[in-house]
Amino acid sequence: MIELFATEKLKSLYPKVKEFVEEELYPLELKMVNGPWEETKAMLDVIRAKAKSAGLWTPYLSEKEGGLGLSMTEFGQISELLGRTPLGHYALNCQAPDIGNIELMHQYASAQLKEDYLAPLIKGEIRSCFAMTEPEFAGSNPVNLGTTAVLDGDNYVINGHKWFTTAADGAAFTIVMAVTNPDASPYERASMIVVPLDNPGFENIRNISIMGEEGGGYMSHSEVRFKDCHVPKSNLIGEAGTGFMLAQQRLGPGRIHHCMRWIGICERAFDLMCKRAATRELRDGKKLGHQQTIQNWIAESRAEIDASRYMVLHAAQKMDLHGSKAARMEISTIKFYVADVLMKVLDRAVQVHGALGITDDTLLSFWYRHERGARIYDGPDEVHKSSLARSILKGYGI
């Protein structure tokens, strides 16, 4: 906890979550990394029940909705704790993409959609996914979208091809981004629509093999197809044509969540790196941590992780105080800055572990592989940098 950001609520919650993560989840991690998801899932079900009774469930929701009413700044610090293990967010029902769908539907979905889809999602009875990215179009240009949803009576008929639909395998429904208003101005063409995955017009083509693993269940990213997929018009979230605006709404907090999770990963990798440095013997009494190069990596990692946390929490606080739009530049900044720090810290931690670092006997290989996407998803570094610079240069008249 950062002194300045440690509210009373957080001071009470933080150690509980920390203990929960370390006691309940750390022992399961390598099993999950190496084994099939279903085995881990069964054990996690028990742990999720514990989390509920311990009052740790969905802490980002208001108390009325069964959460803890945390601000973005408070939840950010909890999210860092959860991020220290690949299981943390799932265990407390804070995992992407469900958390994003919950936040979105909570604010914009109809009462019926809330009852049918949001309520069981919050309880953790079902999982969901989010179908936005398309293989044929550069995701950095959100206006390019090939998927269409055409009104046919009371139904939308959806056709399109998506991939990186995270956690589709085993999910109950997806929110799909599709063009409903092709003649509107570019940013007002798309809408978000709920599609239950047992719909015959939906096909999960494959769990994409990513960095050596197809994964399964929650640990998967699918390529999917919508083929004359009929859903009731009432499955629309918000107004037709607001899809792009909703996506923006979704991304602001989403990027804070990602960044804090990455910082959690960094802290864990840092801890593993220091442990290894302190115990690996090079020769009589001389430890790896006595090497100056290793010391440099530890010091640089410490500085960069601290810098990341300060930046993200200040951005979260700005969002809490002034809203997502006011913090737009800060959010672009942390997106590329923290993703870069994550890669550097993981890479150093791997190197400090030597041959062990590339095995799956530690968590590092899992993160080294599966977090490489951090510099790509939700806007690649290049897009965020250009976007931030252009915002700044506007103030200089161009």
Place this chain on the structure above:
Amino acid sequence: MIELFATEKLKSLYPKVKEFVEEELYPLELKMVNGPWEETKAMLDVIRAKAKSAGLWTPYLSEKEGGLGLSMTEFGQISELLGRTPLGHYALNCQAPDIGNIELMHQYASAQLKEDYLAPLIKGEIRSCFAMTEPEFAGSNPVNLGTTAVLDGDNYVINGHKWFTTAADGAAFTIVMAVTNPDASPYERASMIVVPLDNPGFENIRNISIMGEEGGGYMSHSEVRFKDCHVPKSNLIGEAGTGFMLAQQRLGPGRIHHCMRWIGICERAFDLMCKRAATRELRDGKKLGHQQTIQNWIAESRAEIDASRYMVLHAAQKMDLHGSKAARMEISTIKFYVADVLMKVLDRAVQVHGALGITDDTLLSFWYRHERGARIYDGPDEVHKSSLARSILKGYGI
């Protein structure tokens, strides 16, 4: 100002200092960079008088002593403003090494030394310097010290060779670090002693030519010699043997000061870079700032400067709340982190300016040259990194 660190006092003071810096000092900068110090000094004398009447003088001192009673966190933010011009700290009598000597003497000097030396220093009537570094010994090992001060009746007789005695040229006195207790344990051998520079045993050998300039007056760094230099025993600051402890006391706040000044330089260089990017035309309508490489530099600089400021202000606040010792690791961290950011931002700003960037027609060349020392003085990067890492690894048992 960072929202979280903007006290009422600061909110009122900040815009005044900003205006003062921009209105009074910006017009003089290039004159100082290119001309002899004495000419600039004469004009600064007038401005210093204005600063006094405006109530901006020595803001880090308590109100009783003629300052504004700013906390470290508050002064840090003022210091950033002052750092945006090479003249800022001097104009408000906050310049190193005087500010360090003032802080030190205020806390540890005898009433007589205060009356004779500290009082006129605070008023800005005289300047001082600090003779610690020796050419023969690696500064990274403070225990190695060749200068000695031997008691001879009521006098200390000082012999030794120092360099990088900043601003000795024209100073009224120096504080010298010398071994008084050669038989004590390594960290209890040295003392700090006041030496007036008209002492016949003191010789200013040369203003060292640094990065192409010998400079002069306040803008100089001297090589000096003490040769059978007699000063009264009462010129000792604090107890004999406390020199190393006093140096540590001095360095904590000193590093915060440096870091905030560097951030000021970064912000100014960033502003110059953006201005150039927004105005330099490559071809019809296409500006330098439309190039993606330039945008990358702007975005990366923005991220790194913001990160630096958060880190330094949090360290300052820790120092305010818990004292210099508690913030020791944070201070090592900012020292190497911010110095590195400073170099990177200056380098990018130079490159964006093209040929203009290496001329003395902008401030950039001055800083590019004279701030290269930032990675060296007050402990080189390498020492701070190793020291931080060793502190961390202690927690892991080595």
Place this chain on the structure above:
Amino acid sequence: MIELFATEKLKSLYPKVKEFVEEELYPLELKMVNGPWEETKAMLDVIRAKAKSAGLWTPYLSEKEGGLGLSMTEFGQISELLGRTPLGHYALNCQAPDIGNIELMHQYASAQLKEDYLAPLIKGEIRSCFAMTEPEFAGSNPVNLGTTAVLDGDNYVINGHKWFTTAADGAAFTIVMAVTNPDASPYERASMIVVPLDNPGFENIRNISIMGEEGGGYMSHSEVRFKDCHVPKSNLIGEAGTGFMLAQQRLGPGRIHHCMRWIGICERAFDLMCKRAATRELRDGKKLGHQQTIQNWIAESRAEIDASRYMVLHAAQKMDLHGSKAARMEISTIKFYVADVLMKVLDRAVQVHGALGITDDTLLSFWYRHERGARIYDGPDEVHKSSLARSILKGYGI
């Protein structure tokens, strides 16, 4: 081919190998990356037969032994071609660790060992492995070795624990490094001994899961144990106590082989990156390759790959002309320089591919994961840098 290094023999051979690689092997690559090894192996058996009839088999061997009598400099350039696909070296029987074992046994093994083990290895009828690294000891200090081989009559009795025994799964024999002369000086304690893997004292504990994959057959790295493993004394390679010297012999050419293979990977990744940049559309007519950041990566990669190739071929030529020992410093240099370039080029190629880059739909993810070890095996960067610097500083008297 580099003009300066293009011998007549190479000019004739190079295009043949290039065509062979592109026509025969490129089509199989993704199958190998994604499928079980055994399926690919079956298809490779056919291709290996073709290679033999085409006269491309084991080109590094002398013509008398069925090779092409290539110099190190010539073979390096062929090796780069083979490195462009993960199947290249295997297809021509140039794959590690077999090539290292062949070179070693050819020079130092007894006639009987040659007949029993080397001959079928050269023909590609069997595979072999090399058991050196031990999990308990830092590989960067070769003197630390826990495995022992104790004479018992005409047998050695071997006990020890090894890992990263590459390609042990399915191999016919291993060469093991074990302490035979515990009382000798540190570098004269170990020996190399041939152990057939059907020996009851040998256990393949597991194919280690590395970067997400256990692999199998040739595509695996095992953890193995020797437990009272008896082999005839005549299985010793060379003299007892020469193991360390033989390992050095093995590593010199081995590092050239690795570096040239890495350059092949770099060229292929570079080609994939350029193809993607030239075809991926951002918006009407604007391609990814029109972005300046992408151009920077292409240009920097081009420079670094060219630099790598020049350095490695000059080192190879020095080895050809003056022997492995004379080129010791060059070999340390290329080991860390080229491994670093490999990581950078792969990372850029992944980023240019966006989401596609982290899938297993291209080769990039395979290399990104499995070549991360390049900075670790055969001496981590840190060891080679220190070792090179110390050699240089010896010339300055320390």
Place this chain on the structure above:
Amino acid sequence: MIELFATEKLKSLYPKVKEFVEEELYPLELKMVNGPWEETKAMLDVIRAKAKSAGLWTPYLSEKEGGLGLSMTEFGQISELLGRTPLGHYALNCQAPDIGNIELMHQYASAQLKEDYLAPLIKGEIRSCFAMTEPEFAGSNPVNLGTTAVLDGDNYVINGHKWFTTAADGAAFTIVMAVTNPDASPYERASMIVVPLDNPGFENIRNISIMGEEGGGYMSHSEVRFKDCHVPKSNLIGEAGTGFMLAQQRLGPGRIHHCMRWIGICERAFDLMCKRAATRELRDGKKLGHQQTIQNWIAESRAEIDASRYMVLHAAQKMDLHGSKAARMEISTIKFYVADVLMKVLDRAVQVHGALGITDDTLLSFWYRHERGARIYDGPDEVHKSSLARSILKGYGI
């Protein structure tokens, strides 16, 4: 010398030049760096005479013209030796911009211009300069040129504003780039014209203060103005409208010269760094060079300098064998690659020297300041990278 590039001629010349540089020039360096140019120049006049009698003068010229008939590859290696001291090229009359002017005039100037200007330039009796860059236009776009030369009878009347006219102070003539054919296609508008500097239409506005120094004589860079400057039409070099083509001709070899000079600087800085590392004591017996960070810098510098040399010499050889145009991509590559290495090596050498490194007591500060331009002049990094990448991508169809 690189084994592969060591011709018989070079083997005989190399040690002579090396000795000449070390014996005659090293002792004068710090005087030049710290003193007024005129004093050094007087001493260099004597040394230049010695160079002439020793047969080392203008070695890049054919033997008929008083040179040694070196190929680009041979001269590159001599140029590296000369680059090890800031005085080397001047001492043998190989200094820019004279060498460029000599190469250019030798090939394209009329017999009369050769007699009047080239002959005394080759003998070293006069110096020249080259007026191309204009403050108002981005140099990276050579088509933008504000200076005009309008025919008025038998005269050109030149009007324009230039800067970075290197060594104008004290030069006998300049070659100026001016628009003569404003209505031609963009690359055929400009011409090169010889202007004697005693022309009343020529004004040397100032020696620009660069990185803290205005310099003087050969060690200066001027801002100049042409105001109704009349010169005979016959002062045109080559045809009207060929200026851009001639500039390209000039730049190819010029960039090889620069790169080899930079490698010379790198080697000297490397030597200074190693000497310092081997002698600076941290504590009893522990030298700076025992620190792993310092060892990393030494090793990385060694690798990067070697890589640079290989790349530049292979580019030079390609130019020797196939002409400047064939080596265009290689030349862009070395321009940005070697400039970057130069900055890194100098920066490390400064850091290893600690406080001494930023003084003018070593050569490092001089190079750190005055070679910062290497990443800017003759095309900034950004332009060369984009240009190289675009050439590569053309092969991929865009």
